[in-house]
Structures are given as C-alpha cells and as structure tokens.
Amino acid sequence: MDSKIDIKSIYLSSAASITLSVLNKKVDVGFIYNDARTSGNIMKKFPKVLKDTKIIFTTDIIPADPQIVRKNLEKYKVVALQRALVKMSNDIEGKKWLHDLFGIDRLEITDETEYFLLKEIVMKLKPELLER
Template identity: 25%
Template sequence: MKKILIFLALVASVSCTQKKELGSESRPIQFALVPGQDSAVLMENGKILEKWIHDQTGLYVKMQVPVSFIAVVEGLGSQRVDIAIVNTFGYIMAHEKYQASARLIGVNLGHSEYWGQIITANPKIQSLKDLNGKKFAFVDPASTSGYLLAAKLMKDENIKPSEVMFAGKHDSVVTMVYQGRIDAGATYNTPAENGVPQDARRLVVQQFPDVYEKVRILKLTGPIPSDPVVVRKNLPPEIEAKLISALKSFGSTPEGAKALKNLYHLTGFKDCTDKDYDSVRKLLLDMGKSVQDFVK
C-alpha cells in the first residue's frame, strides 16, 4: 500500500510539473509593456498581441504593465517578466544589470530610430536659455527621450530650471504643459505623417483637440535607436524563437498593425543585437554617468 501511495505521489508530482511548464495555461509567459502612456490603452492593445502570440504558437502569454520603467527592468532580473517591449535606456540597464538581451528593434515606416523633444506652451519661452528658472517635467529617470536626451542637452547648454519633477508618462508631461502646471517638459518625438504630428502630443489630442496649436516643440533631441523587444536571461531558446517569430508577423494584419501603432507608434519589428544600442552607452559616457547612477 505504501509503495502504491509513493507511486501515485510521484505521478501527481510529474503531472503538476508538466502543467506548470512555461507557456502553459497554468504558467503563462509574462510579457511586460513599458508604461510610457495610459496603462488602459497599453493593456487593451497588449491583449490583441497576447491573443496573436497564442494563435500563432500555442503558447499562453499574460500581458502586464508594470508601475514604472524601472519595474520592467527589475522584472526581467527577477524572472517575473520573461519578455518585454522596453524603452531604450531601460534595456541598457536590464542588459548590464541582469544580462537581458535585445532581440528585435521597433520599426516605424522603415526607420528604427526616434527623437526626443522639449515642449512648451509658455509664450515667454522662445529658446533653451529661457528655461532657466522655470518649472520643468521629465517622464521617468529611466526614459531615454523623456529624460536622458533632454538632461544631456540641458547640461551641455548649462540650463538650470528652478524646479524639476518626473511625471511618470509621456502623456502626463504633455497634459501638464498644456494646462500650464509646468513651463516645459521632455517627451518623445516621431516624424509627422501626411502632415499630421505623431509626437507625444497625439496621446492627448482627443482630450485636448487644440494641443498641437497650444503646445509647441521648442527643440528636438536625439536621434536614438528605437525601443527593443528584450528577453530575460535563460529564457528557453525554443520559446524565445516562437515569440520572436510571432512578434515579427504581428503587424501583417490590419488589427495587428493598428495595435502596434496604438502601443508604441510602430509599424513592425526587425532583428537587432546589443551593439545597436552602443550609441546610448556613448551618450552616458558623454554625460559622465553610468547605468548605476540611474538605479535607485
């Protein structure tokens, strides 16, 4: 009887292990989306990507939008995140600290780079020097376009605002500038399409239809390589290959193309390597900083 019970326990153990295999329904792959804009928008479109991956690969995936840029990095390190679309500087952190790897780079109409911008609605601000003594908002300390590029420019130009804050998201910075709560801020920029601006102001145009007239671009910063798709250390290669293949084909359908645009203003992905992000490392060196300076 004792032998039978031991046998049954072993069978149950094996069965439980099989059920918890990564990519199974009981242990879905954790896919994080960097929280650069409204979390509801990210989750709504992320769910479309989640379903696409399952339909193409049979793998179960669970989308998540962590509370901050750094939370995505730390998730990759703790294996609470298996794969992520992360901001450029966040990837540099995740690679150096946790050996995460960039596998794909975002593409927008054939381009794999984007810019930062400094925006304002204050008529008294006509040049960078006018930012001295003013209130300024960045996005997040780990944001490339929403912090790093603007911080370097302000350092180079010896610009010293009277007050600096972090709004957390690109749309929050635009809103604060629009409402006059701050004098200027840093967000991302992508080129206009068919005469229609596609920078961070577009994130709030439904709420503030006159945002393009009221909020203007004071200065562009960059360019920098686009956001990558990053996998954690020791993600099984066969799972990684399936995920990457599904992501590459996501923009091939009208629904997928729309979701990619809504997520991070992309039209697709292409292969990349860690070397594609060396320019960002050089930017840090030029600032006299290292990744550790930005990790709290």
C-alpha cells in the same frame, strides 16, 4: 548651460504624462518618443496640442518600447516570440491594437547595439542610471 545646476528634472511614467505636463505648464520641456503628442487619447482631449507645443529637436532613431526576455531563455523560444511579435505588428488588426494601446507603430527585431546612441547620451547626462 550646466544640466546639473540649471535644469531640474522629474520622472514621469509615460509620454502621455510628459505631453500633458508640458500642456498644463507643470514643466517647460518634455522628452518623448516619436511624436507622442499625436496619440489618439491626447489628440481627442487636447485637439490644439500640435498648435500649443512644438518639437525643437529630434535624435537619430533610437529603438523604443523594448520587449525583453530572460537572458537564459531558450533560443528557439526567443526566435518564436520575435517572429510572433513582428507578425502581429505587420497585421492590420495587430498594428491598430499596438497603436491604440501603446502608441507603437511597429515592432522590429533589434539588439543592444541599437541602443549605443542612447547609452552615450545617458553617460553624458546621468551616468548613475547605468550603474548596476
């Protein structure tokens, strides 16, 4: 299969939109993080989503939903933000809030090296996305 000839791709703005597009047969395949099919809103509106769709492939863990700052932001502010976000994601109420609003299970401190696998995949499939 040649991905440039045999596959037509579209951009959808969220994992929920992707899941709904697969469910409604607007697309045949969707690429989502973790298992976005199990988010509260999807499960409530489409209780048979897990029966009507299936996972055919998973990648090694790729960090998702990055929280970013300006490159020149003072280091002490970056560290304070990182600590506050991680603390919130470990708090019972904060964890519920993150999951309910964004489908995020936790936040972790990371850096660019964690994205090498993703960058490698993009280079193979759509290198123009990495052009600056």
